[in-house]
Amino acid sequence: MKSSLLLLSRCLRPCAETRTTVFSSGRLLLLKRQPPCLPGAGGTRCSSSGCSALVFRRHGDPSQVVELESLDLPSVGAKDVRVKMLAAPINPADINMVHGTYAILPELPAVGGNEGVAQVEEVGSQVTSLKPGDWVIPRDAGLGTWRTAAVMTEKSLIPLPRDIPLMSAATLGVNPCTALRMLSDFQALRAGDTVIQNAANSGVGQAVIQIAASRGLTTINVVRDRPEFNQLSDRLKAMGASHVITEEALRQPHMQELFKTYPKPKLALNGVGGKSATELLRHLQHGGTMVTYGGMSKRPVTIPVGALIFKDVKVKGFWVTQWKANHAHDEKAFTGMLDELCALIRQGKLTAPVCNQVELGDYRRALEAAMEPYTSAKQVLVF
Ligand SMILES: NC(=O)c1ccc[n+]([C@@H]2O[C@H](COP(=O)([O-])OP(=O)(O)OC[C@H]3O[C@@H](n4cnc5c(N)ncnc54)[C@H](OP(=O)(O)O)[C@@H]3O)[C@@H](O)[C@H]2O)c1
Numbered sequence: 485m486k487s488s489l490l491l492l493s494r495c496l497r498p499c500a501e502t503r504t505t506v507f508s509s510g511r512l513l514l515l516k517r518q519p520p521c522l523p524g525a526g527g528t529r530c531s532s533s534g535c536s537a538l539v540f541r542r543h544g545d546p547s548q549v550v551e552l553e554s555l556d557l558p559s560v561g562a563k564d565v566r567v568k569m570l571a572a573p574i575n576p577a578d579i580n581m582v583h584g585t586y587a588i589l590p591e592l593p594a595v596g597g598n599e600g601v602a603q604v605e606e607v608g609s610q611v612t613s614l615k616p617g618d619w620v621i622p623r624d625a626g627l628g629t630w631r632t633a634a635v636m637t638e639k640s641l642i643p644l645p646r647d648i649p650l651m652s653a654a655t656l657g658v659n660p661c662t663a664l665r666m667l668s669d670f671q672a673l674r675a676g677d678t679v680i681q682n683a684a685n686s687g688v689g690q691a692v693i694q695i696a697a698s699r700g701l702t703t704i705n706v707v708r709d710r711p712e713f714n715q716l717s718d719r720l721k722a723m724g725a726s727h728v729i730t731e732e733a734l735r736q737p738h739m740q741e742l743f744k745t746y747p748k749p750k751l752a753l754n755g756v757g758g759k760s761a762t763e764l765l766r767h768l769q770h771g772g773t774m775v776t777y778g779g780m781s782k783r784p785v786t787i788p789v790g791a792l793i794f795k796d797v798k799v800k801g802f803w804v805t806q807w808k809a810n811h812a813h814d815e816k817a818f819t820g821m822l823d824e825l826c827a828l829i830r831q832g833k834l835t836a837p838v839c840n841q842v843e844l845g846d847y848r849r850a851l852e853a854a855m856e857p858y859t860s861a862k863q864v865l866v867f
Contacts, residue, residue, distance in 0.1 A: 533557055537631035538847055538865075541593040543584030546851040550582060550596060552844065557635050562610040564635050567620060571654035571841070572600025572629040574854040574863040575687070576780065588626060588805070595628030597865075601644065601653040602634070611638045619644045621657045623818070625805045632844065632867045642818065648829045651836035654864055655687060660825050660834065662777055662804045663691035667699070670773045670800060671751045675700030678746045680764055682706040682731070683755035683780055685716055685860045687837045690723060692753060697724025698833045702746045704767075706734050706760065710858050719860075723835070734763045743767075751775070758783025765791050765799075773798040839864045 539553045540546070560566050578597055580586040604618045614620065620641040622629065627640060644653050667673065679696050683689050684705030696703045705720055707713070709730040717728040727742065748769035754761040755778035765774050765787060774797060776785055791797045811817035828834035838861040842850040850863040 535631050535633035536844060537595045537628070538597070538844070539593050539595055540582050543582065543589075543592075546579055546582040546596075546855070547848050550847065550851060552847060555595075555631065557633060560606050560608050560635055562608040563638050564608045565604055565611060565614055565620070565638050565641060566606040566633065566635050567602035567641070568605050568633050569600055569602045569629060569631055569867045570619075571650055571864050571866045572597045573655050573687075573839070574630075574850055574865065575599060575658060576778070576854075577625070577658075578630075579851075579855060587803075590626055590628070595631050597629035597631075598622065598625040598627065599655065599658050600629035600865075601650065601656075602629075602641075605633075607638070614638055614641065614643060619646050619653060621653065624808055630844075630847070630865055642822065644822065645826055648826055649836060651839045651841075651864060652829050652834070655836050655839070655862060656822065656825060658804060659687035659837070660691040660695070661807075661821055662688050662802065663695050664821060664825060665804065665807055666753055666775050666777060666802055667692065667695055667701070667751070670775050670798075670802075673699070673701055673750060676702070676747070677751075678702040678704060678726075678749040679751045679753065680704040680706070680749040680767055681753035681755070682760045682764060683778065684720060684725065684728065686755055686778075686780075687862055688753075688755055688777065690720070690837045691834065693720060693723045693725045694834045695828065697726075698828055698831075702726040704729065704742070704746070704749065706731055706764070708858070716860055719838075724833075731760055731763070734760075734767075739767070748772070753777065754785065755779075756781045756783075757785050759786075761785045762788065765797060768795065768797050771796050771798075773800060775800050775802050777802045837862045841866045 534554060534556045537553055537555045538550050540549045542549055577586055581589060582596055602620050604614050604616050604620060607614055620643055623640050623642050679701055681689055681692055685707050693703050693705060703726050705725045705728045707716060707730060709732055720728050749767055750769055750772045752764035752768050752774040754764055754774055754776040757779040758781040768774060787799055808818060825834060840861050840863050842863055842865055844865055844867055850865060854863040
């Protein structure tokens with residue numbers, strides 16, 4: 485992780501005609517504030533030597549502390565690649581990073597964003613795995629993807645096939661990978677087995693529904709109640725959800741009726757925490773596993789003693805960033821997973837989450853929308 489964060493700093497190297505800031509590491513960061521973008525002009529500028537980027541100089545509310553700035557790019561070294569960003573989502577982890585509450589934080593000032601798809605424009609003389617025109621995604625978190633262009637090392641990027649939709653490519657490296665790992669690594673699941681999850685309309689949740697359906701698994705999908713629940717339920721069912729219920733319905737005794745139709749879940753996936761997680765646990769079968777990957781409610785997970793003693797449930801956590809770090813020396817682990825996901829995309833079995841595509845100049849609106857509840861849509865910056 486340290487190397488990724490260093491890389492992020494490295495992408496902010498010195499250039500001409502700029503204001504100077506000194507990193508604590510001794511690196512120089514030179515930025516100039518960008519004049520307001522003209523409506524209809526695309527809102528951003530990019531040249532072979534510079535780019536526009538969403539920079540935060542202090543932690544805080546993203547709509548207050550993130551600014552669009554011009555950044556000069558370093559020259560392309562022998563093992564470097566210059567890329568043009570094509571699209572980058574705004575994920576909860578990115579928001580937490582700007583807030584300063586995420587598990588890994590870059591040195592400030594920093595460019596926001598951890599995920600996205602870029603196109604290679606220029607490669608250094610010793611680059612062997614990439615060529616101009618290739619699509620690439622970050623190998624790891626911390627690269628700072630909310631920017632029109634960047635110079636990155638060859639090693640920090642992974643090529644993606646160009647025959648998948650842009651929004652799928654932009655959102656592939658985090659949520660679908662998380663969903664696939666959680667469905668693969670914690671319980672030996674067979675077709676007909678049941679998985680229960682909360683935050684089922686999240687990016688992760690939508691990927692879980694689709695990957696599970698492709699494996700013949702039944703999914704019970706819990707979402708927060710809302711006026712347009714029926715529309716949301718229909719949308720998730722069209723993706724392959726077996727059953728969609730509200731948090732409130734999950735607490736009702738009649739839920740037990742459901743398990744006359746489906747076997748009790750072997751696996752529960754928790755992206756919320758608090759009471760919602762406890763409810764998931766309650767429905768697990770003996771020996772089942774609950775994997776916590778997110779804490780959107782900001783409430784701790786409470787585990788009933790009986791679930792541990794009498795039902796022998798396993799309570800685990802998962803962090804895809806750690807998985808990538810653990811498999812950093814096994815190239816095929818990550819690329820094999822991406823191949824599997826791209827195959828599902830080509831077969832029409834895995835679509836991108838619903839995305840609102842937003843031009844970089846409209847970044848404040850996108851940041852605000854990304855923090856709104858009940859949107860069921862991912863904000864994606866397009867460049
Ligand atoms: N551990 C990992 O490796 C890993 C990887 C990817 C993502 N994550 C985490 O997974 C979570 C979801 O990420 P994402 O990109 O899929 O999110 P997303 O697409 O932005 O969706 C956010 C989800 O959180 C729900 N939510 C928000 N506030 C909530 C609350 N107070 N109580 C209950 N539900 C709430 C939303 O439901 P409504 O529609 O009802 O608002 C929505 O389902 C985040 O915590 C993220 O950091 C973890």
